[in-house]
Amino acid sequence: METTLNTILTYLSYGFIQRAFIIGILTALLSSILSVYFVLKRLSLIGDGLAHTAYGGIAIGLAVGGLFPSLAGNAYVIGGAIVVAGSILITKAIRSAKFSGDAAVAIFMTLGLATGVFVTSVTLQYGFDLDALLFGSILLVTWNQIYSAALILVVTVVLITVFYKELLYTVFEEVQARAAGIVTWKFDYLLSILAGLAVVVAIPIVGVLLISALLVLPALASIQITQSFKQTILLSPVLGSASVILGLFFSIIEPNAAPGGTIVLSGLAILLLAIVAKKIKGSA
Amino acid sequence: MSSSLKEPIVELNDVGVKYLGAVQALEHITLKITKGDFVGLVGPNGAGKSTLLSVILGVVKPSTGYVRLFGEPISSKNLRKIGFVPQTPYSKETNFPMTVNETVLMGRVPYSLKWPWFTSLDHRKVEDALKRLGIEELRNRKIGELSGGQTHRVFTAKALAGDPEVLIFDEPTSGVDTEATKEFYTVLEKLNQELGITTILSTHDLGVVTQLAKTIICINRTLYFDDLTTRFDASTILSEAYDYPIDLIKHGDHP
Numbered sequence: 200m201e202t203t204l205n206t207i208l209t210y211l212s213y214g215f216i217q218r219a220f221i222i223g224i225l226t227a228l229l230s231s232i233l234s235v236y237f238v239l240k241r242l243s244l245i246g247d248g249l250a251h252t253a254y255g256g257i258a259i260g261l262a263v264g265g266l267f268p269s270l271a272g273n274a275y276v277i278g279g280a281i282v283v284a285g286s287i288l289i290t291k292a293i294r295s296a297k298f299s300g301d302a303a304v305a306i307f308m309t310l311g312l313a314t315g316v317f318v319t320s321v322t323l324q325y326g327f328d329l330d331a332l333l334f335g336s337i338l339l340v341t342w343n344q345i346y347s348a349a350l351i352l353v354v355t356v357v358l359i360t361v362f363y364k365e366l367l368y369t370v371f372e373e374v375q376a377r378a379a380g381i382v383t384w385k386f387d388y389l390l391s392i393l394a395g396l397a398v399v400v401a402i403p404i405v406g407v408l409l410i411s412a413l414l415v416l417p418a419l420a421s422i423q424i425t426q427s428f429k430q431t432i433l434l435s436p437v438l439g440s441a442s443v444i445l446g447l448f449f450s451i452i453e454p455n456a457a458p459g460g461t462i463v464l465s466g467l468a469i470l471l472l473a474i475v476a477k478k479i480k481g482s483a
Numbered sequence: 484m485s486s487s488l489k490e491p492i493v494e495l496n497d498v499g500v501k502y503l504g505a506v507q508a509l510e511h512i513t514l515k516i517t518k519g520d521f522v523g524l525v526g527p528n529g530a531g532k533s534t535l536l537s538v539i540l541g542v543v544k545p546s547t548g549y550v551r552l553f554g555e556p557i558s559s560k561n562l563r564k565i566g567f568v569p570q571t572p573y574s575k576e577t578n579f580p581m582t583v584n585e586t587v588l589m590g591r592v593p594y595s596l597k598w599p600w601f602t603s604l605d606h607r608k609v610e611d612a613l614k615r616l617g618i619e620e621l622r623n624r625k626i627g628e629l630s631g632g633q634t635h636r637v638f639t640a641k642a643l644a645g646d647p648e649v650l651i652f653d654e655p656t657s658g659v660d661t662e663a664t665k666e667f668y669t670v671l672e673k674l675n676q677e678l679g680i681t682t683i684l685s686t687h688d689l690g691v692v693t694q695l696a697k698t699i700i701c702i703n704r705t706l707y708f709d710d711l712t713t714r715f716d717a718s719t720i721l722s723e724a725y726d727y728p729i730d731l732i733k734h735g736d737h738p
Contacts, residue, residue: 365596371573376592378567422580427581427625429585431580
């Protein structure tokens with residue numbers, strides 16, 4: 200026990216571990232706030248769709264950087280722009296009523312993945328780190344990534360606070376919201392753009408494959424035990440942060456365990472606890 | 484229609500609605516609903532009752548004719564004065580985490596879009612609406628935990644919180660037990676009588692309509708009856724509208 204504690208304390212004194220905790224918590228706060236809206240909009244898989252779009256986008260960004268050295272280092276910026284464009288197009292496809300939400304997400308998921316596979320397969324010589332993209336590389340996070348995540352989090356919190364009523368009503372009952380004078384399509388696009396940015400921020404933490412977890416599990420766990428929307432939007436970031444902190448601790452204790460996996464498994468454990476708590480409360 | 488001396492709140496003039504350019508949902512509907520009236524809207528399934536309500540609410544645009552609300556063309560400003568309680572007020576699929584209080588507060592949104600928060604006036608209106616509907620004790624309950632009858636009361640309170648001059652109900656008691664239905668209609672009658680709220684109630688429950696409504700509108704694509712309930716010869720009009728011989732039996736008449 201003492202050895203474990205010593206190990207944790209030793210690791211916590213390292214700068215790269217501190218940065219991992221900071222970006223982990225920032226990402227958890229950002230994605231778990233947004234997760235509430237997407238779970239309630241029945242668009243839980245949007246994170247997957249956007250992450251795969253990001254995979255394609257970042258692959259294009261790296262390839263562009265390889266071909267034009269002056270653009271090297273901007274892969275995440277190019278990827279981010281492509282993800283935001285993808286998130287707008289997913290929302291456009293859903294709102295057109297030509298596709299259901301899951302079909303629109305599926306189209307972009309496969310398009311992003313196929314583009315990524317194609318581009319990486321023909322540009323492998325440019326030093327593409329596929330593992331980092333798929334599974335995350337939280338221990339390699341830089342301060343610049345932390346500042347970007349913090350900025351996007353602040354913007355998200357401000358927008359969600361200012362448009363609290365509009366976003367809640369749009370997600371709750373869009374037709375009634377429209378009748379109440381809310382221009383609902385604007386808020387649909389706002390949410391999807393924020394989700395796109397959250398995905399770009401979250402890729403270094405858990406990677407493309409597990410990103411959906413951060414955009415689903417905290418909200419799902421909160422909804423099990425809360426009564427009101429206010430409680431849900433406040434509890435979700437707490438549970439999201441808890442899963443990141445627990446996950447990082449587990450990966451310190453067991454250095455072979457990839458943080459992306461332990462973070463998501465912690466999130467699942469929290470969801471399980473919430474379901475049990477709901478059952479106990481229901482039978483009491 | 485009722486008394487032509489009273490102020491017309493809703494006017495439809497030769498309204499017709501064609502869906503997808505082909506299906507004629509409504510045609511040649513001309514009627515007036517006056518201030519303070521309690522209107523029962525009846526007709527068989529597929530008669531166009533919900534379409535008629537959608538036309539009044541500005542959701543469906545008439546293919547022919549026009550609608551006026553409060554003497555003016557439909558606008559977001561005059562639509563604010565209409566509270567609507569749909570048949571299915573919200574989707575229950577997501578176990579939406581919202582309390583009764585939060586739901587009723589949504590009824591104040593049209594008045595509070597200027598600020599990110601609700602004002603004390605908004606909270607006071609919600610409080611009044613909860614009291615009127617007799618659901619104060621439910622304020623902190625999650626809406627997904629409520630019965631069908633309670634849900635309709637909550638959404639009526641939400642509509643009431645927006646200070647409506649007209650309340651429109653589309654089949655508000657489908658799936659609600661008899662006792663709760665009776666209590667719900669008593670509340671509607673009170674809102675109409677005490678607050679003078681013009682009420683339009685679309686329902687299949689002819690017993691309720693003939694008891695509560697001052698005016699009956701009977702449609703089946705076109706208008707079959709629009710007059711005082713006392714002049715409603717149910718068997719004749721319904722047989723015509725439903726295109727089937729109908730002989731109504733009053734409570735107590737049947738063996």
